[in-house]
Amino acid sequence: MKRNIAIVWGGYSSEIIVSEKSMAGVYSFLDKDKYNVYKVKITKESWSVDFEGAILPVNKNDFSFTLPNSESSIPFDFAFIIIHGTPGEDGRLQGYFDMLSTPYSTCGMMASSLTMNKFICNNYLKNFGIKVADSLYLNKETEYETKSIAEKLGFPMFVKPNSGGSSFATTKVKSEDKLQEAINIAFNETKDVIIEKFIAGTEVTCGCYKIKDKATIFPLTEVVTANEFFDYDAKYEGQVEEITPARISDEMTKEIKSLTSKIYDLVGAKGIIRADFIISDNTPYLLEVNTTPGMTKTSFIPQQIAAAGLNITEVLTEIIENEFDVN
Incomplete structure (x- = not known):
């Protein structure tokens, strides 16, 4: 009997558009003769599965879904996680799947975090x-001065979300007068920022x-x-x-x-x-x-x-x- 593979995509950040592209890639790569492959979208608003064009809710209690006009439930046997950013790359989903004993494609919770x-x-x-490059860490409670950051790392430098990817909200800064703006852009994407020496x-x-x-x-x-x-x-x-x-x-x-x-x-x-x-x-x-x-x-x-x-x-x-x- 074929295993049911869920390609888990979506997420809570701007990277959802990249996740959708990766989901399409993985869907095209997986062996459909060996597996039943489903596209499962996770957002803050809902968890859903695309079943033959119908968008159905996913049961979070056991990671399954119910067929239309039926009481038959289809459990997912494996999660191919392709969410870039939270909650698929930071360990949150991994912890969920560990509790359900559902195997998945990525690193475990601790390594992901x-x-x-x-x-x-x-x-x-x-x-x-x-x-690694010399770097500084900022969160929204950190007190800092752009002048001291400039003196420590020099220009140019990179300012980017500390827990993001795909180069969203990443800025190459060449002068101090542009530094605060770059920090603000990164903070708009995540709650903490890394600044790295170029x-x-x-x-x-x-x-x-x-x-x-x-x-x-x-x-x-x-x-x-x-x-x-x-x-x-x-x-x-x-x-x-x-x-x-x-x-x-x-x-x-x-x-x-x-x-x-x-x-x-x-x-x-x-x-x-x-x-x-x-x-x-x-x-x-x-x-x-x-x-x-x-x-x-x-x-x-x-x-x-x-x-x-x-x-x-x-x-x-x-x-x-x-x-x-x-x-």
């Missing part, structure tokens, strides 16, 4: 020799997943854009050149793959993650760890899977089936 907080995650990893160099990203005793680390992608940085338009509107494999030395490729594998273990990851780096003076600096990477047809992970000579449908099937083998 850790990696969602960029400042805490990067400073945690710094203790293990992972190089590092010039070559940006690359590396995907990875591990099951049982098998580790798969994908070829690196080099990110080249004429924009100020790899912003939303670069990521999702095609204003970027993505080169896989990256045009860097074999030695640097090997080092970044090793770092990605190390980071995977240090944060206690599960499923597919992506680690983003900037290479400056032949030294890789971690930018961030993404535990719910984009899965549109043109996203990094599908590109890297193809470059590795792998079949994405088989990779996602392997990740799903691994959760049933270990549970």
Whole structure:
């Protein structure tokens, strides 16, 4: 009998539009001969499932739905989480599914919570020799002066939501007179903000997943854009050149793959993650760890899977089936 797979998308932030694109990608990738695949949308207002064009409510008590004009209930056997941001990337949904003993595709609650907080995650990893940019953390209760921030980090610098992704509300700031505005923009997206020192160099990203005793680390992608940085338009509107494999030395490729594998273990990851780096003076600096990477047809992970000579449908099937083998 086919398992019922829920592609869980939506969320509570501006990233819902990216989540919808990733949901469509995952839906196209999953094996429909092996699974019954459903699109489950989660927002603050409702949880719903698209059943043959009808939008039906999801029962949160057991993660199921009832067929129209029937008392028959269909339980979801697995959640493929593709919500970027809260509540799908920060551990909240993971905790819910853990309580229901429903397997899911992403990292667990603790790893998701850790990696969602960029400042805490990067400073945690710094203790293990992972190089990261100098940074400052602000929440809405923090007392700060833009002058002291400028003196500490210098210009240019990045101001961005501490617990967001997809480059929403991220600003590259080149002068103090623009700093407060950038901080305000970031606070409009999340309740806390990270400000990072700018590092010039070559940006690359590396995907990875591990099951049982098998580790798969994908070829690196080099990110080249004429924009100020790899912003939303670069990521999702095609204003970027993505080169896989990256045009860097074999030695640097090997080092970044090793770092990605190390980071995977240090944060206690599960499923597919992506680690983003900037290479400056032949030294890789971690930018961030993404535990719910984009899965549109043109996203990094599908590109890297193809470059590795792998079949994405088989990779996602392997990740799903691994959760049933270990549970």
